Amino acid sequence: MSTVALSTIVNEETGVVDAAWLSQKMAPRLVLRAGVRPGQEKMGGMSAGEFRFLDVVLEGEGGEGGEEEHVALALKQSAPSANGAMMGLAREAFFYAELAPSLSLAGVPRCYFSEGDMATGEAQMLIECLTDAVPAGVFFGAGNPNNWAVKARLGELCAGNPSPVETTRLSFSLYAQLHAAHWQSSPLFEKGWLRGADWYRGEGEAGWAGAQQMAKAGWEAASAQRLAGEAKLKWDPHLVACLDASFGKVSWADFQAEKDDRPFAFVHGDAHPHNALWTRQRTDGACLRLIDFEMVGVASPAQELGQYMISHMAPELRRAHERELVAGYHAELTEALRKRRAGEGGEGDEGDGEAQVAAFTLEACWEEYVAGGAGRWVWFLPMFWQMTPVAQFFHDQLAAFLKDHVADPANMPMPRV
Structure with a gap:
């Protein structure tokens, strides 16, 4: 895998997020528009990953003309690193892809997309943003x-x-x-x-x-x-x-x-x-x-x-x-x-x-x-x-x-x- 730098996805000056990139990752759902959630920062945990919190608008389930869906997401990325590879930090992406769906546990956030590489330690995930937390x-x-x-x-x-x-x-x-x-x-x-x-x-x-x-x-x-x-x-x-x-x-x-x-x-x-x-x-x-x-x-x-x-x-x-x-x-x-x-x-x-x-x-x-x-x-x-x-x-x-x-x-x- 090749992780795209957050700076190419998120325009820090305008707060606009690349909707085309998000659509590719959340296919078949189409992202109409997205932006950075103002004022929200990561709280909790000791994760080494980099976060951006997003407001995302998805096309309705019925396609064009359907009711738009608004979701709050956390985009989490870990860049390739020797330490990340040694510690196996990319396993979180595999967890969301392979095991989280089998848990039926309300305590686990929903994940819309994840991929990782255990050999390099890099990973990226689009996870439900836990609000007022x-x-x-x-x-x-x-x-x-x-x-x-x-x-x-x-x-x-x-x-x-x-x-x-x-x-x-x-x-x-x-x-x-x-x-x-x-x-x-x-x-x-x-x-x-x-x-x-x-x-x-x-x-x-x-x-x-x-x-x-x-x-x-x-x-x-x-x-x-x-x-x-x-x-x-x-x-x-x-x-x-x-x-x-x-x-x-x-x-x-x-x-x-x-x-x-x-x-x-x-x-x-x-x-x-x-x-x-x-x-x-x-x-x-x-x-x-x-x-x-x-x-x-x-x-x-x-x-x-x-x-x-x-x-x-x-x-x-x-x-x-x-x-x-x-x-x-x-x-x-x-x-x-x-x-x-x-x-x-x-x-x-x-x-x-x-x-x-x-x-x-x-x-x-x-x-x-x-x-x-x-x-x-x-x-x-x-x-x-x-x-x-x-x-x-x-x-x-x-x-x-x-x-x-x-x-x-x-x-x-x-x-x-």
Whole structure:
């Protein structure tokens, strides 16, 4: 593919958008005219893509003379780059083209066009523009680094919107639906663009080991600085012991054995509140929508819950509500899986569906919430430990989680790539 530069599609001076280019991408729908949406900027998520928000007028379904259709779209583009190719950022385009239509999930924005190239990292998509929206992560307060730039506005952004606990409940509900859609579905392994698909086929050891080594090298550098008395972070001794134990367990053979003993599903892969938007806020139609699908893959579903909690929720609030929130996810997931077994959706299941539901008990879900969350953040933290004070916040979040749930460092899982 060859991505056309945004500057050739959008006239920044006049705000006029190339309707012919849009018509080509949205065929057979004819774009009559289009322009940049005034005053709208990207909010939420950590995507590296470049955005333009558009007002688009389409010819009526019946052709000329039919009633025109007005749609708000987000044009998202990622240029070719070595980093984008390494991280596989083009997978979001494949997600919208191949998997999003099968989800029947209200939380996923509609996509009108998408294409990507995993070899170069380039991608372009025309996605439903979520209007009157605010990143759900802002509801978690000024402590989170994602909110530091909007500290002065947090009062107005949060007023009349959900609390952190309610936001988490709604997020876990969306994850339950997302995970149930392709629960234990081996056809996922054949989608090579999905992160981890090759690992679940028993292939791609070099890529897995390279990702582990990247984090391990970061941890070794952080440890050397700490032992030399030059640390800029205030390292918690229990966290240090837990990370030492975790990185000491890295083994491809053990990973292969472990993954076969826990459920897998299609996962978002970057589960945190800033990767969701609270849309149509302060109205009866307000709802939560997921965004940024650049890290979608095959992995442990309950791992996403732990990743989400450690990322944003204050430890005292997490301690008070995590059991009920995980139980709520488990109940909704179980109900969705039973409906699929009854023929109300889904595809590609293997084995006895009821046995799969029964095997994933609430306790098993809780254990994966802990192990997956801990393992995922053990891999994350050494990747950006030098970014103080941002790293200090996430260090403290992970340290509190480990003290609450992993009393003995010997019980740490290996890092979750």
